[in-house]
Structure formats: C-alpha cells, structure tokens
Amino acid sequence: MSNDGTVTLRTEDHIAIITVENEAKLNSYTPDMMRQLATHLTTFDEDDTLWAAVFSSAGEHTTAGLDMPKFFGPDADADVDPALVDPFALGRRTTKPVVAVVQGYTFTVGIEMMLAADIVVAADTAQFQQLEVSRGIAPLGGAHFRYLTRTGWGNAMYHLLRADRFDAQRALELGFVQEVVPFGQHFDRGLELAREICANAPLGVRATKAAALKYLDEGEAAAVAAIDQVKESVFNSQDFREGIQSFVERRKAQFQGK
C-alpha cells in the first residue's frame, strides 16, 4: 500500500542509502515501514561490499513519530522479526557505521533511531521532541538511557520529563547531533561523512565500533580486556599491511575490507 509509505534502499559505491518515504503523513511510521527499515539495515549489515550507511528521510521532516493506533491499537500487528537488525539498536545491532540525517520534525522514535545510529547530521530546520510523557506513556525505544549516555542526568531529565521541543543547536550542544548544516545540504553532508568513513579500513572501523560497544555493554574492565581481540581482528588483515605500506610510501591507503 503506497498509502503506508515505504522505506527504500539504494547503493552508491560502498554506501547503503536508506530512505524513509511517507511524506504525505510527515513520514510517520507504520509497522510495515518499520519492518522494511529493519530488512534494509540487515541487508546492509550482511553485504560485504557495503561499508557504511546513510539513514535519511524524504522531504521537509524526519518523522512525526509512530502511527500510534497501528502499533498500540487493538488490531496492531507491530512485530518485527528479532533476527533482523533493530532500527532502535535494542536487539540485533549493525556492526557497521550508520550516519543518520535529520530535518524538520524529528519526534519520539525519530530521536531514538537517530541516537541508535553512530553519527548524526541535522539540517538547521530540525526540531526535536520526546513526546511520550505528554501522551501518557514513557519512552520505549531507548531514549531513557541514550539521553544519559549522550548528556548528563540533568539535561536528560530536563527534556525527557518536560517533553519540550528543542532545536538543532541545542541538539548539537547535547551531543545528540554532530553537525548542523543548512537545510538542503544535510543529505549531501551525511553522504560525505559516509564517504570519509569508507576511505578508512572497514575492518578497523568495525573493530572500533565493536570495541566501543563492548564498553557500553560490559564496562571499562571488559573494554580493556577486549583489546587483544581488537588486535587479532586487524593485525592479520590485508588492509593493515596496506596501511603500513602506504605509511612508508607516504601515500593515501587503498583499503579492500579484507
């Protein structure tokens, strides 16, 4: 049903470009769209030729949030196969870098999915609001702890408990987004960041993300203990040899992801 919106996947070199398209309804998510998104993230995760993803939304706005009745109403069919990559990074998590791009209304799940990505570029039109407590519920997509890992308790509670609207500049200060650019340049800038990442060694990039996740999951001692594993995952790679070689030859490295 085109009425339900779609989520598309296209590729450009080593980059997966995933786009949410439901502009007529401010890109609000149906369960079908959520399943399509999870499927595309899984394709990205499993395809060795894809090294980074740009997660974007068509039009003026990122999303007005979930199409609530379709998720929580009596006839809701909102289940997503837990074997797929979870767009909220609460279940299975992609092992590769994701650059999220946001603009205009970026509400509730829009914030949570952007915080589940790795790097965020915001258009200067972006407006953020975590609306749950104003609707009688509480955040269910990870905001309750991802606000804390980005900013401190005080700033987290300031926005979570008040459900106020804040702008791109504030999101930048909070560490929720990494760059704010004029609307219209935001997608291209996200793509550029993905290209920058793809110029680096894919195995090194993934080992870095995996090691950082280790810290989030198990704390500092585990993150320290994991360093041997990191070494193993990179020192035997062809890309490490290329890295050293290019260093010796004073040229830019050409990585293969092997």
Add this chain to the structure above:
Amino acid sequence: MSNDGTVTLRTEDHIAIITVENEAKLNSYTPDMMRQLATHLTTFDEDDTLWAAVFSSAGEHTTAGLDMPKFFGPDADADVDPALVDPFALGRRTTKPVVAVVQGYTFTVGIEMMLAADIVVAADTAQFQQLEVSRGIAPLGGAHFRYLTRTGWGNAMYHLLRADRFDAQRALELGFVQEVVPFGQHFDRGLELAREICANAPLGVRATKAAALKYLDEGEAAAVAAIDQVKESVFNSQDFREGIQSFVERRKAQFQGK
C-alpha cells in the same frame, strides 16, 4: 531550636516546595536540618497527590555546606533514618522528579544534593566549590561519581582535585545545571519547570525516571531488558487512554496520575 535552622514543606497543587531556612548561618546544615529534609522528601515521595518537588534555599545563598563539628565532632549525632528518602540519593531515592534551585554560595553538600536532584535552575549569582580536599577529606555525598556522570573524567578531576570555585556559566557547560536565570527569578523558574512536568502523565514521568535509574544502576543491557516493565507500568493506566484520546481529539491531555 530556631538557631539550628529549619527545612519547611508547603504544597501548591501537585507540587511540594521544600525550603531550607538558616539564612543567618548561610544555610549551613545541622544534622537536625538534614533529618527534616529527609522527612519532607519522604512525605513528598509517599503522597500520591504530589507529583513533583522544588528543592530550594531561602535568601542569598544555597548553603555554605555542613556545620562540620556537628557532623564529625566527638559528640556528633548525625544519623538519618535510612528508611527515609536520602537527600544525597545514595540510599533510598525518591521515585518522583525533583527540581533544585540554587543561588550564591553552593558549596560541597550543596552541589551534591543538587546533583542528586533531577533538574537544576541556577541564579546567575551561583558560585560552586567542592571543598573537601582543601579540608583534608574527600567528597562523601556522591560528588566522586556524579561529577563523572555529568561531565567527563578530565573536567571532574579538574574541579574535584583543585577544589576551585566556579560560576553558574561553567556549571551550565558542565551539565550540572540546566538553566541560568537572573537572581530573583530563579525560584519562579524552578516552580515553572515543576508545573511543566506536572502537565505530563505522572506515571509516565516516574516510569521514565525509574528506567533511567536502571541504566545507572545496572547498565545498558538491564536498561534494555527493563523496557517491558516500562510498558506494563504505563499501558494499563487511565492516563495512557487519556493520552491517546487527547491525541485523537487534538487537545491537551488532562492527566490524573492513575
């Protein structure tokens, strides 16, 4: 003994207003005042009609700190019943949101109790100093880890190890306070934030705070696992139905805390 100062509790709608009053001694705390504060926080926590608290101090200054001899001297009687809510949030912790308001001298325990609250409004006159290491001891009220959860290791050590004085603007940058307003407007602004919180669903607000605390206590995996519990605590509430209904009817929700 009026000489010892008092801590008062009054209510305004669903808001508990707790005020420290010992102006003649720069609001320095005696053990009796600490017990009164703990008692009022407990009353607030247990009274279903109270949804948010404003924790403030009378006069020009938040507090010069503890009346040291009364806490650490040979005849000290500083024990507080551990069944009461702990103003430092190291023991029993209130399940409801607390907005702290600070001004002028905000020293040692003054900082620790403000960081034990959820949101802080500072007057532009606020001056902060964690004095313990300059007095031969170390922070005992939680500063040793709450500085870390608000800002990074470097900024935490910068202030904890030097015991320097810093101002409201720096506290804002550190994430210790959420708003800086002109002296004289600080209490009203704190009250306004509490009112904003009270316009949201009290159960949703409490579920959000509880879920975030889960992350602090047990880390990310536990915070993710707790989401089912969050759902249970809000989806069966009358306020959730009101939230959906008001959404459908495009009007502001009226919550009851049920």
Add this chain to the structure above:
Amino acid sequence: MSNDGTVTLRTEDHIAIITVENEAKLNSYTPDMMRQLATHLTTFDEDDTLWAAVFSSAGEHTTAGLDMPKFFGPDADADVDPALVDPFALGRRTTKPVVAVVQGYTFTVGIEMMLAADIVVAADTAQFQQLEVSRGIAPLGGAHFRYLTRTGWGNAMYHLLRADRFDAQRALELGFVQEVVPFGQHFDRGLELAREICANAPLGVRATKAAALKYLDEGEAAAVAAIDQVKESVFNSQDFREGIQSFVERRKAQFQGK
C-alpha cells in the same frame, strides 16, 4: 641511543615533571621511551614525597605517535613490564593526579595517554588525530572507550571512524582538555595546576581519584558502597585534623600527606 629519544624525570617540591624528548622525530615513541615513561610514572607513584605529576613533551609537538615498525614489525621488542604503571592506564594505574600538557601534533597514542591522565592543558597550537582506522588498524590504547567516557557516542564515532584532525577548541568542547592557553604558556599552566592540587590534602586527593575510579570500574552501586572506605582513608589522617583546625582558625591548611 640518543637517536631513540629519552623520557626524563625531575622533581620540583612535591611535583614530578616527566618530559618526553625526541624532538628530531616529532617525539614519536620507541619501545625504549615507553619503558622509560612507565618507569618514571612508577617512581612517581611509589615516592611518598611526590604528590602530583606533570606529563609533558619537549618542543613544538606532543607526539606524532608510535614509531610503528619498532612496535609492530617482525623484530619488535615492545613489551613493557606489567608491574610498572601503564602510561595508557589500561594496566596498573597511578593512584596520584597527573596533569598532561600537549601542544602541536598530538596524534594517536598522544591522545590516548593524555586521556589516561587526569587533567589536560593544551596549547592553542594543539592538533589532534586518532589515525588508526586510516592505517588499517583500530585504537589499541584505550581511545575506543575513553572517547565515550568524555563525550557521547555520536561525537566519539564522529572522530574515531573518520580519523579527522581537530583543534584545541574542539578538544575543549569534547571535554578532552580542560584548558587551552597560548603556546609557550602551556607547560607553566600545567605546573600551576599541579601546584594547586598539591595545596590540597594528598590523601584526600588520592581518595577522591580512587573513589571515582571505583565508579568507572564497577559502576554506581559500588561507588556508593565505597564511601565508607573513603571515610576510613581520610578521617584518621593528620591532614583531616589540620583541615578542621585551619577551618576553625580561618587560615589556609598546611598538609603533610599523612
């Protein structure tokens, strides 16, 4: 071999001044230099008359990083005795405060060792770059989790996955450094901060660092439980009595570290 550079240790009152000297090679580290650094940090840690350290590098630049072939090549002899204090604070960690001073190129291990210190002063010439993923490997000296404990996931990934170069002002915003001063004043400012720390009670300072590390290692519950231990370590000290006495006599305390 002077060709290999040296790391020197000198003392000034209670301060250990450790300096990396390999200017001809942009202070790049050989395994020998790393062992000298670890030895000096251990001396500092174990000498009761030394209360704080300044960790600095001679000349225009902090370091271009490791002399890679000497660490990772076929004939590498890069082992450092694990009984020594680890400059990366991944193994044995000094119990005393370290102020790091950086300037110019501060690459890879230069960032990691500065984040392993407690407080960082940067010259305005400082340029930072975590280069590993651009060379086919991943950070091995702690950047994968120390970026996270200083700033959020987004900002950490922004720099770790792109291996971009950033300046002193950005490092300040990230909480990686605590002060930026004009080049030429940076070492003196670092020394001044160390003096400020030495004016405070050494046992209190160490108890504060130990308690904060408890939080990093074991989380909030353990950090709260450790408070009794903190009390024990400071309340029986002569410096605590001096702290109280100086408070009563309204004079500056003179601490002995006992």
